[in-house]
Amino acid sequence: MTVMSFDAAVLNRRSVRGFLPKPVPKDLMRTVFDLAQWSPSGTNVQPWQVYVASGSVRDDMRAEFLRRVSQGIPSNPDHKSKGRLTDPFKTRRRDCARVLYDAMDIAWEDKAARAAAGRRNFELFDAPHVAFFCMQDIFGAQSAADIGMYTQTLMLAMTAHGLASCAQGTMGHYPDLVRETFGLKDDMTVLYGLSFGFENVATPANQARTTRAPLDETVQFLGGDIDYGCA
Numbered sequence: 001m002t003v004m005s006f007d008a009a010v011l012n013r014r015s016v017r018g019f020l021p022k023p024v025p026k027d028l029m030r031t032v033f034d035l036a037q038w039s040p041s042g043t044n045v046q047p048w049q050v051y052v053a054s055g056s057v058r059d060d061m062r063a064e065f066l067r068r069v070s071q072g073i074p075s076n077p078d079h080k081s082k083g084r085l086t087d088p089f090k091t092r093r094r095d096c097a098r099v100l101y102d103a104m105d106i107a108w109e110d111k112a113a114r115a116a117a118g119r120r121n122f123e124l125f126d127a128p129h130v131a132f133f134c135m136q137d138i139f140g141a142q143s144a145a146d147i148g149m150y151t152q153t154l155m156l157a158m159t160a161h162g163l164a165s166c167a168q169g170t171m172g173h174y175p176d177l178v179r180e181t182f183g184l185k186d187d188m189t190v191l192y193g194l195s196f197g198f199e200n201v202a203t204p205a206n207q208a209r210t211t212r213a214p215l216d217e218t219v220q221f222l223g224g225d226i227d228y229g230c231a
Contacts, residue, residue, distance in 0.1 A: 001161065009160040014210075016164035017100075017120060018203020019127040019195065023054065024163060029129075032161055036154035041146035048147045049134045051182045058130055064177055065122040075173035078137075078189035079144070088213070096210050103208035117205075121170040125203075127195035132171060132178050137187045147191060155194070164199035168192060 004012065033050070041047060053061050085093060098108065106113040124130050131154075133147050155165050171178075171193020178190045199206060 004160040006156075006160075009156045013155055013159040013165075015166045016199045017125045017166055017205040017208075018200040019125055019164065019197040020200045021126065021128055022198050023128045024197055028161060028163070032154060032157040032163065035157040036150055039146070039150040039153040041149070042142055045143070045146075047135045047139045047143035048150045049136075049188065050131055050150075051134065051178065051184075052129060052131045053181065054129045057181065058124070058128065061130070061177065061181055062122070062124050065124075065174065066119075068174060068177075069119060069122050073174075076175070077172045078175045079172065079191060088217070092213070099210055100205060100208045103206075104204050120205075121168055124195045125166060125205075126200070127166070127197045129196050130171065131194045131196065132182075133191045133193065134178070134184070134188050135191065137189050144191060151192075151194065158196055162198075163196055165194050165196040167194050171195075 029052075033052075037046075039048075084090075101108060101114065101117070104113075104117060106117060108114075133151055135143055135147060151167060155167065158165050169192045172190045175190035178184065179186070179188060
């Protein structure tokens with residue numbers, strides 16, 4: 001198998017929202033997760049605990065997610081947002097939604113179609129596998145950031161090896177289901193999830209392409225004699 005260069009993996013990685021039913025071979029799955037294991041963490045504590053559901057376990061979790069959503073059972077995430085987004089973050093999120101809805105031919109005013117698109121999260125976008133990223137409740141924000149680095153490394157490894165993925169905050173909505181499924185103790189908290197597998201290129205949502213803010217909006221260079229082009 002040809003593996004992408006680092007630059008290509010970074011530029012080609014994206015959130016895929018439609019997967020083929022084909023499962024990922026066990027050897028390939030172990031390869032990408034082993035690469036992620038080399039992610040950095042503060043004092044090398046490696047706070048991540050990752051739980052992967054496949055086959056009938058994945059099917060049962062998907063069915064239970066959908067049951068809870070269809071019955072309007074409120075979510076109860078372990079880690080909650082601290083407030084509403086303001087600009088420029090609110091605008092970026094809205095622009096991302098518009099790109100996705102346009103790819104799916106959903107009008108912004110069509111609330112029913114938008115809700116159906118959101119429900120696809122709990123269908124795992126038909127991915128044959130879903131991973132849940134967890135940490136014990138003794139850890140705080142720094143360790144959560146470490147797990148974010150782990151997840152990025154994993155997603156890049158997947159992209160480089162021909163796999164697709166979609167990180168999902170929605171997979172943290174019902175942490176009790178994750179703990180029950182994997183037999184976890186109450187002190188194991190769920191951050192988010194990642195659906196993954198092989199991309200279904202026929203899925204309209206997979207035609208969506210987002211952009212990124214200009215470098216000068218997010219990075220400031222100070223010091224030195226080189227003109228980096230910053231404001």
